[in-house]
Amino acid sequence: MSKHLAALREKDEVLTHLAVGYRQAGFVGEKIAPEVFAEKEGIKVPVFGKGSFVEYETERAVGAASNVITLDRGKTLPVVLEEHDLAAGVDYREQHESRHDEKAKAARRVAAGIQLKQELEIARLIQDKSVYQSGHVEDLAQKATSQWTHADSDVQELLETAKEKVRAACGIRPNILVVGAQVLSKLRMNEGLRSNLSANDRKVLLNIEILKNLLDVDDIIVGESVYTEGGKATKDVWGNFASLIVRPTIVSDGNDEGQTAFAYTFRRRGMPVVDRYDGVGGKVEYVRYTDIRKAAVVGGACGYLFQNPIA
Template sequence: MSASHLRKLRGQIDPVLTNLAIGYKQAEFIGEQIFPVVMVDKEGIQIPKFGKGSFVEYETERAVGAASNIITLDKPKFLPIVLEEHDLSVGVDYREQAESLFDEQTKATRRVVSGIQLRQEIETATLLQDKNAYESGHYKDLSAAHKWSDYTNSDPVKDVAEAKETVRAACGVKPNVLVLGAAVAHKLAYHKVLQDMLGANERKLLTPELLKILFDVDDIIIGNAVTAPAPNKQTKDVWGNFAALIVRPKVVPSGNDEGEPSFGYTFRRKGMPVVDKYQEVGGKVEYARYTDIRKVSAVGGACGFLFDKAV
């Protein structure tokens, strides 16, 4: 089934609501800060995986009169990825729209956007906490060592430094981003080892800005989002009891090649997301529908390190 045929099956795309949806992002959602967005033309794609050809040692010295030294580029390996469509819709009765103090269509759009974004957040958190997404040896279960909530015996700075070295040795660059579950970030904010690094007279709450300095990373991202299976059910953390170090590259418009280390990306089809509207119940209920076509994928297991059961 062609993409053009699928577009015709949808209702009338609303550019105003679409712009609202694109600009709306709940503050606690961090998935796309961890896995940068790459726009792609097709739903089925082949992604070049990080290779180590750029690490090969070559003979480069040339004698007078000799031919140039010629090398052969290594062939990239590709990871097949199939994007998935996600959509939600909410109906607004024409009488509700007329009587409400609020713009019900705008409210409906925000609700479906939040629903899709929450699902993306859960998928991203699940992937980041899956030890199978990491290369062998890039995983540590802290329940079998010293959890970071053990202020007397644990040393998170040493643990992170050793993990950074493991990643550097595997992919050539140190991880530049530390991702923390909310409960882990809370415990680290009062950790004795970290407090001592500030000096005896500098006891204070350790903010993410201070933690960036102490752990020597470019960014610290804390997952605060919560979810519930139903409106009357208790909420739970989307981001669990973990910490992860990752290499996050700067995405260039021309595309990153297989020589650019990266733990993962969010692949999104060009033109997405969109909001369209369609009518049912004899035209008296108008539905606002949000559609996104995307896939979150880990493409470089050597470019990350996972700490499980951190507190």
């Protein structure tokens, strides 16, 4: 067994608890792809199938044999979890002189780094048109009047048409709208939506609760986080897109991957963990955060992507 894996058995429970409980306010990835725990790093995940939609002959005459069916063999998606780790060094003199717990600060910093990477991965996944079922992607830039920044755009009609396509494909209406921060900013000023309000209400921008009612969704998830590459100007993690998805009810101890859903985050049980190890010479102690996970789309029929919803 490698020294690295052996070290994980000696995790720091206090720092692990601190790091797991810490999450930057703007991170929304696991609201879109709920957490599912896995015992192994290589798993086969059930994907959406239409076996439950088949019409069977169920009427039975007196004395006749029971109607027997052959269960369909559901398809599976192989998912291989990936290890992500990040460490930060704390000099023993810094720890002694600082007013704050430098090791706790290091734990939060490395946790934030891993979480940002996960946020970027999920954002790129949900904006990848190849993960959606054919016909479930629409580029609104192809017709300018459809973009939500245009005075003549009808957001309610666009979303209702998309919801019906998803319902026809998977049997469930998508209950979640995911948008980037820049898209929400323009959506709040959409003239077509504002026309549904009274004269007094039109004096303020549309808030999330009003939008949820107007667009008939259970929740609107807004990606607001930013990132930078090598000290350059910050960029939005979540871009110019909107997506309607089916998301099951999130349970505290992790969801069941068999429930109909657009995507999940698969995580090895027991992760993430924080451990500590000494650097060369023993004067610098490293705080390390390790997570083993993978986000994957399991129901391409359970989502609908709008590309370029704003101009």
